[in-house]
Amino acid sequence: MRIWKQLLLCLVVLAGALALWVYLVPSAGGTLTKMGVPGEVIAAVIPRTSAQPAPAPAGGASGNAAARPQGEGGAQNGQRGAGGQGGNRATLVVTQPVAIGTVNDRLSAIGSGQAIQSVVVMPQASGTVNEIMVTSGQKVTKGQVLARLDDEEQTIERDKARVALASAQEKSASYKNLQSFSRLDVFDAQIAExxxxxxxxxxxxxxRRxxxxxxxxxxxxxVAxxxxxxxxxxxxxxxxxxxTAILVDFWAPERFAVAIEPGQPVEASSIARPGQVFSGxxxxxxxxxxxxxxTMRIRARVENPGDVLRAxxxxxxxxxxxxxxxxxxxPLAVQWDGEGSYVWQVRDNKSVKTRVRVVQRNPDAVLVGAELKDGDRIVTEGLQRVREGAPVRISGAPETAEVARQ
Structure with a gap:
């Protein structure tokens, strides 16, 4: 496209934009008048309607301009008045009552069980195993023979000791009955016995070993x-x-060190026995x-009725x-600022900032340390519009006369 065609197209677009501006903007006539455009041209371009007054002389235009700011100022004053009236209205909020929760009231830990008594049986002497008289899983009593080693040599030694004892006893008795032996010989015979x-x-x-x-x-x-x-x-x-009983060792956090005492009840459940709770x-x-x-090590004794638990x-x-x-x-009620955490409390239909100290954070509630009582109303929604000492209205509650006056 040639350059003159491009220039002509630009002029047409500018003329169309100017015409559209003049047609849509009511104050376009005044602007054109200030720019020095003759009134006749403006009248030819802008049709006179009831909504668009005809261009006036410079003095009249200035008079209208002076009148317009006064009207605008009046509208702004009206808006400020309406805003001031709205600022005195109570802010609509949603509240929830304070509940009382308990912390550190339950200890849950994982422990490992062991038998109340457990012994690894070892021989009291070296030798060859001749007999095994116990099987895996068998219930045994104290003193029951579990296995025997070869004992031929020990049997012979015992028999020899019996013969020697019999000989010593006979010799000692003979020395006592006969007067021909000295007292020293009798004493030696007794020692030999x-x-x-x-x-x-x-x-x-x-x-026996x-x-x-x-x-x-x-x-x-x-059996090994x-x-x-x-x-x-x-x-x-x-x-x-x-x-007959299982000893369960578990580790308790330090905060329970003073609370746990011997003899306190314990509940234990095992993965092997789901749904069954054992007392101890x-x-x-x-x-x-x-x-x-x-943490601190704690040992609990859990009874094992029916022999269902294992070490x-x-x-x-x-x-x-x-x-x-x-x-x-x-949790939505807790807010933070430069001084720490706080909540908005409703007292006498007014909002009061109450400082809190977070003790424990749970998914459904936050335990806090604060001067709050059971049933106090705490703001949970509408927090962005709440201000210290400002009137508030609880959602769903009837508007009182005092709030209406405010």
Whole structure:
């Protein structure tokens, strides 16, 4: 496209825009008059209507201009008056009553269980296993023989000790009855008799130690040896667990250190027995706080009726306490500023800023430390429009005469 065509097109667009501006903007006539456009041209371009008065002389135009600001000022004054009247109206808010919540009233921890007594049975002598008289899962009693080692040598030693004792006793009796022996010979014979008795006791003890017996009542685990195995005093033969009760060790936070006492009730549940709760009590409390985890070790005794619990199980342990009571407010009500957290409290249909200290934050409520009572109204919605001491109206509540006057 040639340059003159482009210029012509630009002039047409500008003329159209000017005409549209003149037609749509009522004050266009006055603006054109100030720019020096003749009144006849303006009259030809802008048709006279009731909404658009004809252009007036410069004096008249200035008079109209002076009249217009006065009208605008009057409208602004009217708006300020309406705004001032609206500023005195009560702000509509939504409130919720303060409730009382409890903190530190329940302890929940994971613990590990162990049998009330657990013993690893080992031989008291070295030798070869000749007989095993216990099976895995068998209930045994204290003193019951679980296995035997070879005892031929020990049997012979016992028999020899018996013969020696019989000989010593006969010699001692002969020395006592005959007067031909000195008192010293009789005394030596008595000492030999006592030594023979001790030798027999030693031989019998060595023979008894060839029997591996149960030191406690309990349930046998898996037997770790077989017949023919050579064992020593360090060999684990079998494990016995007395699980009439289970000891559960768990760790409690430091804040419960003073609240927990021996004998307090405990509830324990196991993953292996879902839905079943076992009762128990605190058996022992450690004497110090772990500085790394800031927790304290607690041991609870849980009864095991029916023998359904096993050592090594994981338990969910729960304890209840009196706890500490604090006001509970809606999480939306807590606001923050440069001085800390606060809530808007409604007193006598007016908003009052009340400082609070957050104690515990829960999904449905926040426990705070503040001068709040049960049932006090706290603003939860409309917080952006609330001001200190300003009148408020609770949504859903009837508007009182005092609020209406304000």
């Amino acid at each position: 006592q030594a023979a008795k001790l030798a027999l006791s030693t031989a019998e003890l060595n023979l 060839r029997d591996i017996v149960a030191p406690i009542d309990g349930i046998a685990g898996i 040896v077989n017949i023919g195995d050579n064992v020593t005093t360090q060999t684990n033969v079998v494990t016995l667990d007395d699980r 009590k605190v058996e022992a409390i450690d004497n110090r706080i772990d500085p790394a985890s800031r 090594g199980m994981a338990f969910n342990v729960g304890m209840r306490f009196a706890g500490e009571r604090y006001p509970a407010v809606d």
